[in-house]
Amino acid sequence: AQSVTQLDSQVPVFEEAPVELRCNYSSSVSVYLFWYVQYPNQGLQLLLKYLSGSTLVESINGFEAEFNKSQTSFHLRKPSVHISDTAEYFCAVSVVGGTSYGKLTFGQGTILTVHP
Amino acid sequence: EAGVAQSPRYKIIEKRQSVAFWCNPISGHATLYWYQQILGQGPKLLIQFQNNGVVDDSQLPKDRFSAERLKGVDSTLKIQPAKLEDSAVYLCASSFQGSYGYTFGSGTRLTVV
Structure with a gap:
């Protein structure tokens, strides 16, 4: 079975400051990794994903995450946050192949609050 | 393209x-x-469908929850009878067969009192 641990339930930060949201996972098989964002009263939106290739993946709005296999981590970073980045962020994994391909196992979520 | 619709x-x-x-x-x-x-x-x-067949329902509480996907398009999730602990947001998502990372609907927020 797979599990995902998001190490911080809440992260407050000031606008234009850097931020890191931490994610560790546990799995006995190969996994793909994802970050989702959920704005208030909205559904989950895929922010970025790691399937293969470069271990550093980027989103269109300035977030990046790096897959570290040895540390089983997939931390999310942004060098300068904006008020509009305030949301809940979920880290998730999906087993490569298998019968339940595509099934996501989520962490508990990290609420990012950006203060002016 | 239109997103996943839920009601x-x-x-x-x-x-x-x-x-x-x-x-x-x-x-x-x-x-x-x-x-x-x-x-x-x-x-x-809770449950994963491929067309109108079930791929994974291992975490669906089958004594009270049921789901169907007629004709491989729309889907309905039912709870009968509801318990207080069923209060949650129920999210639907869809994807092309075999793809990873997908789009979610806005969800249905259920409150059981």
Whole structure:
């Protein structure tokens, strides 16, 4: 079975400051990794994903995450946050192949609050 | 392209009543998922369909929850009878067969009182 641990339930930060949201996972098989964002009263939106290739993946709005296999981590970073980045962020994994391909196992979520 | 549509957005029922949620996936998406998101937790998969067949329902409480996907398009998730602990947001998602990372609907927020 797979599990995902998001190490911080809440992260407050000031606008234009850097931020890191931490994610560790546990799995006995190969996994793909994802970050989702959920704005208030909205559904989950895929922010970025790691399937293969470069271990550093980027989103269109300035977030990046790096897959570290040895540390089983997939931390999310942004060098300068904006008020509009305030949301809940979920880290998730999906087993490569298998019968339940595509099934996501989520962490508990990290609420990012950006203060002016 | 239109997103995943879900209805209703909100539902309040008393315990032991029945409730149904509806999901219309993105056109052409063969795979459909229902997730349950309890407040303060990450979403948990309830059931996964491939066309109109069930791929995974291992975490679906089958004594009270049921789901179907007629004709491999729309899907309905039903709870009968509801319990207080079923209060959650029910999220539907869809994807092309075999793809990873997909789009979620806005969800249905269920409150059982």
